Amino acid sequence: MRLDLADLHLFLCIVDAGSITQGAQRAHLTLASASERLRSIEEDVGVKLLERRPRGVVTTEAGDALAQHARLLLQQQALMKDALNAFVAGRRGTLRLDANTAALTEFLPEKLAHWLVRHPQLNVELRERTSVDIVKAVEAGFAEAGLISDAVDTGDLQVRPVAPEPLVLIVPCGHPLATSQGLALRDVHREPFVGLFPESALQEHISEQARIAGLELSFRVRMKDFRGVCEMVAHGVGMGIVPASVALRQAREGAYRSVPLADAWARRRLCVCVRDWDSLSVPVRDLLNHLLADAEA
Template identity: 80%
Template sequence: MRLDISDLHLFLCIVDAGSITQGAQRAHLSLASASERLRSIEEAVGVKLLERRPRGVVTTEAGDALAHHARVILHQQELLKGELKAFVSGRRGTLRLHANTAALTELLPEKLAPWLARHPQLNVDLRERTSVDIVKAVESGLAEVGLISSAVETGELQVRPLAPDPLVLILPSAHPLASSRSLALSDVRTEPFVGLAPDSALQEHVSGHARRAGFDLSFRVRMKSFRGLCEMVSHGVGLGLVPERVAHRHRREGAYRMVPLSDAWARRRLCVCYLDWGRLSATARDLVEHLLADA
């Protein structure tokens, strides 16, 4: 048995009108075409569906069953159309978003929350990655949008600045270098550090720059959060390297000093990147516009 949506629609038009003639009109078909289609439907199901009477037609028991299921199928079709339209318009779906540590911890909680609240049918697949890995993910299509540091090469990606995000050294207040106007990472290469966990994108980024400069940082302890890192530095455990806004947020009076990093890679901005505006989903375009609104 092979019935398509147009067959079911015609059959319901005839059943609801109680007449093949009026049903054909409702389906925008000629009487001859409707009658031929109705014959084909009955041949396809192998049973009589309508009783012809002087004043129209009535359904047989089989016709009642077909009418019931036809209404269910057509209703489901309308629901499907509505859901697919919602995906096309960006009202439903899942957005793949990769972000570096600074963006994930400092920018997105404030920016992403109101956007998600306004779009209750949308989900975000959010992953923490280094800026270098994010560029690769966006280039390969593994993520539609990335939040990265301006310090990395972005190739053919489209990049828009979001906010300043320089990295600073934080030192215990009593440290001999605490009053420095600026320092390069190589100036403190022999100092003990408090780091972030090894799976932190920011820590991997910083350690990578140290290795390229010919040395490794020595960590006394690694913390899962910026708050824990700053607390350790406040107690003189070691030096730390964090985004400037993090250092301001967790600083207590006299607890530690902030010293700008002179390395070019530390003077960075948070940026949003994507491959091509025209190829972004409606959801991704809406989020990017939201992120850039106050940039």
């Protein structure tokens, strides 16, 4: 049996109209073409499907069975089309977004939550990477967009700032440098530090900047997240380097002092980067517009 969906559509048009002539019109076919295709359908299934009567046609028992299955198949086709069109229109699917540590932990959670609530059929897959690696991935076409620090070279990528996110030193309150108005990494590189695990994108960035400056940092302990770093510094274990928003959020009265980090690489803004804004998929563009809304306002 070689019936296709167009055959089934024509057959149902004829059945519902009760007339080959009117069914042909509903299917946007000529009467001759519809009659020929109807003959082919009956020859293909090997049984009579319609009875011709003076005032039109009626289905045989076999015709009733075909009509029932045809309706189910065409309904499934319509559902399939709707599902696929939802992906095309950006109403369903999974977005992938690369982001550095500060973006993942501080900027994205609240912003992304509001957007996901408004788009219940969309999912977001986040990957933590260094800003340098994100730029390379976007340039190579391995990622549509990324959230990075503007402290890195972005080449020909299109970049838009979304939020300031400078890095600061957090220093135990009793430390002699706690009252400083600003310090460079070179001023404190011999101090004991509390850091993040080496696989953290931010920790990689800090270690790379120290290496470029010819400095070596000594870590007494490495923690899984910023909360752990701040807790260790508050207890006097050592100094830490965290985003300013983290230092403010985690601070408790008398726990530690935040000191501006004077190095140029620490004076950062979070930015979105893309190869070409106009070629972004619909859902990614919508998400980035949402992230940019406050910055552009």
